Amino acid sequence: MxxxxxxxxxxxxxxxxxxxxxxxxxxxxxxxxxxxxxxxxxxxxxxxxxxxxxxxxxxxxxxxxxxxxxxxxxxxxxxxxxxxxxxxxxxELSAGHLISIRNRHILLNVVYLDQFGTSPFHVSYKANEPHIDHIYPQSGLRNDMGLSVDEINHLGNYRFVGAKDNHRKRAEQPASYFGRLKAAGIPIDKHLLLTAESNNPKLLAWEVTAYRSFRDRRLEAIGTIASRVLNAELRAKSE
CATH class of the missing domain: 1.10.8 (Helicase, Ruva Protein; domain 3)
Structure with missing residues (x-):
């Protein structure tokens, strides 16, 4: 793999x-x-x-x-x-750990196991190993919106996707891409983590303010999940 x-x-x-x-x-x-x-x-x-x-x-x-x-x-x-x-x-996990590029694979693994209970990919097949994917495509963020590498390569904009789907997705804008997935019955909420955008992918508008809002709120959601898992001993004190 x-x-x-x-x-x-x-x-x-x-x-x-x-x-x-x-x-x-x-x-x-x-x-x-x-x-x-x-x-x-x-x-x-x-x-x-x-x-x-x-x-x-x-x-x-x-x-x-x-x-x-x-x-x-x-x-x-x-x-x-x-x-x-x-x-x-x-x-203990803190907000600072969420912005380290070194941690992105581990933290995404935490989120996907929490959301799906197992890998959402057919990982026994070499051609469909998980890839890290930009929810808002990096080429568009760079060329259309003029954003920096740090703003683009951000945990709030990362998700796991099977290699096959990643190759097919290319640089499709997120409102269109996740709208198609939702119409096909795919649980996009487990990827997007935000209720509003999961219910209405059109909210994934192709402009800077919408992107930054989505990215930062999704990072917060990732932090909530990761903190619950990694800091489980703090929760266990009350159980």
């Missing part, structure tokens, strides 16, 4: 060593409940996004064993893990 966007690629799994504490925990704490599974997912994405295993992997794994390698009443100890890494790494 292409490393551009597939969930098994180095863009998503930046350290396979980070999986070891999950196996270690499950050996001592089988059959985790729903809250525990959410905490394990939060740990996994934090480890990738914040590069917790970026150096001295053996030492980090040994330190994690002292935290997770025992019966823990099936509650994954993400707070203890955060305390370990908090001296030198980020431990």
């Amino acid at each position: 292409s490393p551009k966007a597939h969930s098994n690629s180095y863009e998503i799994v930046q350290s396979y060593g980070s999986l070891v504490p999950l196996f270690d925990f499950l050996f001592h704490n089988p059959k985790p409940d729903e809250i525990c599974r959410r905490l394990m997912v939060a740990y996994y994405y934090k480890a990738q996004l914040f590069q917790w295993f970026g150096a001295a992997t053996d030492g980090v794994i040994n330190a994690m064993h002292t935290i997770v390698g025992r019966p823990l009443d099936r509650r994954f100890p993400v707070n203890a893990i955060k305390a370990h890494f908090g001296k030198s790494h980020d431990t």
Whole structure:
């Protein structure tokens, strides 16, 4: 599979060593409940996004064993893990992480798994691996609206799309493209994330103000989803 966007690629799994504490925990704490599974997912994405295993992997794994390698009443100890890494790494998702290009594959993966529950693509077929696609085509944003690279290559304007559809889409304007998808019964809300535009794709107007409004509101929606997943331990405190 292409490393551009597939969930098994180095863009998503930046350290396979980070999986070891999950196996270690499950050996001592089988059959985790729903809250525990959410905490394990939060740990996994934090480890990738914040590069917790970026150096001295053996030492980090040994330190994690002292935290997770025992019966823990099936509650994954993400707070203890955060305390370990908090001296030198980020431990909670913040707005600043949303604007880093390095994070775009991981954050889109979070959103698409949350929205679809699985990959929305036939990823077993090499020709249809997920690509990162600009919702508002970059050529038009650059040539018609004169926008900068930073305004165009923005997480709020990114989505995953299967390679086949990406090749067919080309530079079609979003109101037309998503209008056709909606008419065909495709759940465009899971891509656009915004209720108004999902109900009425004509709101994806081809002008700067509409684009910036859509992009920024969609970034906020991505942040809400990603925060719920990555900062699950904050939510679990009240459960």
